[in-house]
Amino acid sequence: MQNNCKIIFVTGGVLSSLGKGITSASVATILKHSGYKTTMLKIDPYLNVDPGTMSPLEHGEVFVTEDGAETDLDIGHYERFLNTNLGKINNITTGQIYSKVIKKERQGKYLGQTIQVIPHIVDEIKSAIYKASVGFEFMIVELGGTVGDIEGMPFLEAVREIVFENDKSKTMNIHVTLVPYLKAAGELKTKPTQHSVQELRRIGIKPHMLVCRCERDLPDQLKKKLAYSCDVNMDAVIQAKDAKTIYAVPKEFLDDGIFGPLVTHFNLDKTKPDMTKWNNLVNNLLNPQKTIKLCFVGKYLKLKEAYKSLLEAISHSGAKHNTKVDIIWCDSETVKLKGAKNILQNCDCILVAGGFGDRGVDGKIEAIKYARTHDIPYFGICLGMQLAYIEYLQNVVGIKDATSVEFNKETKEPAVYLIEEFINTTGSKEIRTVKSPLGGTMRLGSYPFEAKKGTKLYDAYGKDIQKERHRHRYEANPIYKERLQKAGMIISAQSGELIEAVEIPSHKWFVAVQFHPEFTSTLERPNPIIDEFIKVSIKNKQGER
Numbered sequence: 001m002q003n004n005c006k007i008i009f010v011t012g013g014v015l016s017s018l019g020k021g022i023t024s025a026s027v028a029t030i031l032k033h034s035g036y037k038t039t040m041l042k043i044d045p046y047l048n049v050d051p052g053t054m055s056p057l058e059h060g061e062v063f064v065t066e067d068g069a070e071t072d073l074d075i076g077h078y079e080r081f082l083n084t085n086l087g088k089i090n091n092i093t094t095g096q097i098y099s100k101v102i103k104k105e106r107q108g109k110y111l112g113q114t115i116q117v118i119p120h121i122v123d124e125i126k127s128a129i130y131k132a133s134v135g136f137e138f139m140i141v142e143l144g145g146t147v148g149d150i151e152g153m154p155f156l157e158a159v160r161e162i163v164f165e166n167d168k169s170k171t172m173n174i175h176v177t178l179v180p181y182l183k184a185a186g187e188l189k190t191k192p193t194q195h196s197v198q199e200l201r202r203i204g205i206k207p208h209m210l211v212c213r214c215e216r217d218l219p220d221q222l223k224k225k226l227a228y229s230c231d232v233n234m235d236a237v238i239q240a241k242d243a244k245t246i247y248a249v250p251k252e253f254l255d256d257g258i259f260g261p262l263v264t265h266f267n268l269d270k271t272k273p274d275m276t277k278w279n280n281l282v283n284n285l286l287n288p289q290k291t292i293k294l295c296f297v298g299k300y301l302k303l304k305e306a307y308k309s310l311l312e313a314i315s316h317s318g319a320k321h322n323t324k325v326d327i328i329w330c331d332s333e334t335v336k337l338k339g340a341k342n343i344l345q346n347c348d349c350i351l352v353a354g355g356f357g358d359r360g361v362d363g364k365i366e367a368i369k370y371a372r373t374h375d376i377p378y379f380g381i382c383l384g385m386q387l388a389y390i391e392y393l394q395n396v397v398g399i400k401d402a403t404s405v406e407f408n409k410e411t412k413e414p415a416v417y418l419i420e421e422f423i424n425t426t427g428s429k430e431i432r433t434v435k436s437p438l439g440g441t442m443r444l445g446s447y448p449f450e451a452k453k454g455t456k457l458y459d460a461y462g463k464d465i466q467k468e469r470h471r472h473r474y475e476a477n478p479i480y481k482e483r484l485q486k487a488g489m490i491i492s493a494q495s496g497e498l499i500e501a502v503e504i505p506s507h508k509w510f511v512a513v514q515f516h517p518e519f520t521s522t523l524e525r526p527n528p529i530i531d532e533f534i535k536v537s538i539k540n541k542q543g544e545r
């Protein structure tokens with residue numbers, strides 16, 4: 001299945017964490033802003049079918065797409081850079097590819113053949129790559145891992161074959177590498193890059209462009225050395241110095257001349273990309289006029305990547321309002337130990353993020369109570385909503401034992417419970433019980449809701465039907481609805497019978513949502529409810545309190 005989409009493969013060399021994801025997203029952004037219909041694909045060579053069952057402390061955030069796929073957090077970067085929605089077909093893993101091949105083998109589809117990595121696994125990979133490219137002019141494919149890793153081999157072979165079976169001007173290989181600075185020698189070193197490119201060529205892949213991560217400017221004579229030793233045109237050796245914000249990377253690449261080699265390689269007819277609006281937002285991020293302090297109460301603080309999309313979404317609104325949002329990290333267990341007042345008293349707003357399991361829950365409830373009783377803008381997301389529901393039931397309605405069945409399976413007051421049957425986004429019935437396997441059984445993906453008129457949610461979203469993404473197993477229990485409303489907490493949105501948002505009208509700004517609004521925020525289009533929270537908090541700081 002071949003089409004007219006041009007494909008750029010991005011591989012990584014020397015070591016991990018070089019910013020392949022941001023490099024890929026930046027190249028895609030440049031092409032999109034030049035007028036090309038562009039998409040992206042992330043290949044993860046691990047054996048998990050998806051990262052849904054991995055710990056956030058190990059793998060960072062699990063990003064959820066509109067169509068309910070649990071994906072690598074790089075997909076989030078792609079959406080935020082491209083200002084578009086991607087889906088299940090934009091993230092493939094070794095686990096997915098092998099599952100498909102084994103399933104076909106069981107169905108007898110290979111007609112007696114011996115199933116092997118070459119050709120069967122590689123063919124399946126190639127077909128997934130081509131499938132994701134249909135309907136686009138450009139696709140950037142990022143290969144996870146580092147060249148030379150055993151698990152990446154079948155994917156590199158698929159890249160080699162795709163390059164081989166297509167016209168030269170249809171594919172391009174970009175290799176992201178490290179050019180370290182050795183203090184003792186006072187020099188930038190090219191050897192690791194040379195070795196990494198040799199490894200790539202041994203597999204049969206020739207890079208057409210090098211993106212070199214470096215702490216200092218790459219002088220021309222070094223670019224020349226890299227060009228000669230790696231067989232790459234000199235103008236296609238691009239420096240990638242550490243940027244102050246990831247959103248500045250497209251401009252930095254353009255300043256270093258990345259557009260020229262792209263034009264030459266692909267014979268492009270479009271002129272330079274129009275990055276005016278983008279660059280203005282980046283400028284706001286780099287030179288904010290105001291600052292607010294946001295207390296971020298969470299429990300995966302050892303790896304901030306666990307909250308990637310949320311942190312990015314907050315910065316998108318910050319950029320829009322020309323404000324630096326200073327995050328004060330509050331470990332939920334510390335809130336419990338030291339008391340909410342000591343930790344939270346100097347902030348302009350409080351956020352309780354999503355999470356799983358009962359560790360840190362008491363501290364989160366204390367933080368919510370503090371925000372509620374001190375009229376400090378509060379925003380709760382997912383678990384942050386479930387706990388706001390529980391806190392109100394415990395401390396205002398007076399149901400002391402209200403809790404979630406996630407923390408106490410036998411509870412008599414299941415304020416947050418497991419709903420066993422519901423209709424999913426595609427209209428089919430989903431069944432989940434305590435016995436369901438963990439992988440892929442949560443409420444996942446986009447669900448529609450309508451904000452109730454006169455609520456703060458309505459201020460943010462307006463009257464239209466909206467969609468936001470979900471990733472949770474438990475739901476707020478509607479049998480407590482009446483009692484809550486009588487006591488002053490309202491339900492401001494539902495998706496069918498499922499409770500999507502609650503708020504306290506008498507409070508300055510207390511809103512909590514069951515969905516994850518952070519997944520739909522992009523630099524050019526901040527999420528409405530996060531934006532409203534930041535806007536109100538800026539106002540709160542400006543002396544209203």
Ligand code: GLN
Nearest residue numbers: 354355382383472473474
């Ligand atoms: N643990 C809760 C649930 O599964 C909340 C999940 C979340 O915050 N993403 O329902």
